Amino acid sequence: MSKTSSVDSSVQGSEGTPKIISVLGASGSVGDSALDIIAGSPDRYRVNALTANRNVGKLARAAVKSGARFAVVADEGFYADLRDALSGHDIEVGAGQSAVEEAAGRSADIVIGAIVGAAGICPTLAALKAGNQVALANKEALVCAGDLVMAETQRLGKPILPVDSEHSAVFQVYERENRAEISKIVLTASGGPFRTWDRDAIAKASIEQALAHPNFSMGNKITIDSASMMNKGLELIEAHHLYGVSADKLKVVVHPQQIIHGMVAYSDGSLLAQLGAPDMRIPVAHCLAWPERAPANTDRISLVEIGQFTFEAPDYERFPCLRLAKEALEAxxxxxxxxxxxxxxxxxxxxxxxxxxxxxxxxxxxxxxxxxxxxxxxxxxxxxxxxxxxxxxxxxxxxxxx
CATH class of the missing domain: 1.10.1740.10 (RNA polymerase sigma factor, region 2, helix turn helix motif)
Incomplete structure (x- = not known):
C-alpha cells in the first residue's frame, strides 16, 4: 500500500545541467554525508526524492533544505505527520514500502541506496529496473540478492557505485581491463572497539562498549556489526558480487589507523591502495561526481602526522562472525x-x-x-x-x- 499527495515531480538531469540525486535512507549517517556534499555544491547537484523509515522531523527538514521534489516515510503510520510537516511546501509526500520503491524508480542520475537492512533490497532493484545508476551503501542488497542485483546491473550497463569506504577504495584501484590479472582484493578493518580484547571479555561486552567505534560515527546496527566484525564479513560477500572474484581471492587485514581502506594485488607484484581520512563524505563525494572528481568539504590526511601504518591478521576465534560470513560466502x-x-x-x-x-x-x-x-x-x-x-x-x- 502507498499513500501520496501529488505534485508533478518528473525531473531528469542532462548534459551540462546539475546531476539529479535521490537518497534512500536520508536520515542515516550516509544520508547526512550525501546531503552535506549536495548542499556544498548546489550548482552540481539537485535532489529529487528523499526517504526515511520513521524520522519524519529530520526527513522533512532535509526535504525543505535540499529542495527535494518527493519525500517518503517508509512507515505508513507516519504519513499524516510528514504531510503536516511539509504542508505549505511544494513537495510531494508518500508513505509505505511501495512509495519508497516509487521514489527509487523516479528518474535520477544517481540513486543513493542507504537504507539499512533487508528493507533496502527491493528499492535497490526498483532503482536499477528504472534505469537509474545506483550508489550502494545497503549491504543486504548484495549479500542477500547479489545475483539478482548484478544481473540488473549488467542489463543496465552501468556499474554499481560503492559507497562503503572499503569498496569505494577497491573501485578506485580496480583495473577492469586487467581484471584477469588480479591476484587478491584486500579489505581493511579497524578491528573495532574490541581489537585487543580477549574472547571472554568480548563475549561479555556491554552495549555501550560495543557502540564505541574508534573511528566512525554510524547507526547502532552497523556499529554493532563492526564490533563483531560481521560488517567486514558482509563486505567480503559484497566484494565477491561487485568484482566477480572468488572467495579465495578476497582477504581481510586489520588496519587500526583506517587510512588505507582497500587494496588490489596484481599478478606483476603491484599492490594498489586508496588512502583517505575515515570520513564517509569521501566515498559519497566520489560516487556523486563519478566518473569525474569534484571538490568536496571532506577531511584530509597528513602522512607525516600519521607517522606509521600497522597491520594485523584477523582473529577468527575472537571474532566468530567473520568466520561465519566466510563460510557463508564459500557455501x-x-x-x-x-x-x-x-x-x-x-x-x-x-x-x-x-x-x-x-x-x-x-x-x-x-x-x-x-x-x-x-x-x-x-x-x-x-x-x-x-x-x-x-x-x-x-x-x-x-x-x-x-
Whole structure:
C-alpha cells in the first residue's frame, strides 16, 4: 500500500545541467554525508526524492533544505505527520514500502541506496529496473540478492557505485581491463572497539562498549556489526558480487589507523591502495561526481602526522562472525541471506538487552546450521524467494531466542 499527495515531480538531469540525486535512507549517517556534499555544491547537484523509515522531523527538514521534489516515510503510520510537516511546501509526500520503491524508480542520475537492512533490497532493484545508476551503501542488497542485483546491473550497463569506504577504495584501484590479472582484493578493518580484547571479555561486552567505534560515527546496527566484525564479513560477500572474484581471492587485514581502506594485488607484484581520512563524505563525494572528481568539504590526511601504518591478521576465534560470513560466502546459494537475517535478529536482541554480545555469533551459527540441516540453502530464483527465505530465517532465529 502507498499513500501520496501529488505534485508533478518528473525531473531528469542532462548534459551540462546539475546531476539529479535521490537518497534512500536520508536520515542515516550516509544520508547526512550525501546531503552535506549536495548542499556544498548546489550548482552540481539537485535532489529529487528523499526517504526515511520513521524520522519524519529530520526527513522533512532535509526535504525543505535540499529542495527535494518527493519525500517518503517508509512507515505508513507516519504519513499524516510528514504531510503536516511539509504542508505549505511544494513537495510531494508518500508513505509505505511501495512509495519508497516509487521514489527509487523516479528518474535520477544517481540513486543513493542507504537504507539499512533487508528493507533496502527491493528499492535497490526498483532503482536499477528504472534505469537509474545506483550508489550502494545497503549491504543486504548484495549479500542477500547479489545475483539478482548484478544481473540488473549488467542489463543496465552501468556499474554499481560503492559507497562503503572499503569498496569505494577497491573501485578506485580496480583495473577492469586487467581484471584477469588480479591476484587478491584486500579489505581493511579497524578491528573495532574490541581489537585487543580477549574472547571472554568480548563475549561479555556491554552495549555501550560495543557502540564505541574508534573511528566512525554510524547507526547502532552497523556499529554493532563492526564490533563483531560481521560488517567486514558482509563486505567480503559484497566484494565477491561487485568484482566477480572468488572467495579465495578476497582477504581481510586489520588496519587500526583506517587510512588505507582497500587494496588490489596484481599478478606483476603491484599492490594498489586508496588512502583517505575515515570520513564517509569521501566515498559519497566520489560516487556523486563519478566518473569525474569534484571538490568536496571532506577531511584530509597528513602522512607525516600519521607517522606509521600497522597491520594485523584477523582473529577468527575472537571474532566468530567473520568466520561465519566466510563460510557463508564459500557455501554460496542462500546461506549469506540466511546468515544476514539471523544477524539482524541477533543484533536487535543484543541492543534490547536480551542476549550477551557473544550470543550474536551463537545465534547466527545455530540458524545457519538449521537451514543446512534442512537442505534449504539453494540459490533464490527471484526476489520473492529472497524475501521469503529472509523471513523464514528470522522466524527460526526468534524461535531459538524464545
Amino acid at each position: 554460496g546459494g542462500s546461506l549469506p541471506n540466511i546468515m544476514n537475517a539471523a544477524n539482524e535478529i541477533a543484533v536487535a536482541a543484543f541492543l534490547a538487552g536480551d542476549i550477551a554480545f557473544g550470543g550474536i555469533a551463537e545465534l547466527v551459527e545455530k540458524v545457519m546450521a538449521e537451514f543446512v540441516r534442512r537442505d534449504e540453502v539453494g540459490a533464490a530464483s527471484d526476489v520473492g524467494d529472497v524475501l521469503a527465505l529472509d523471513q523464514a530465517a528470522r522466524n527460526v532465529a526468534r524461535q531459538i531466542l524464545s
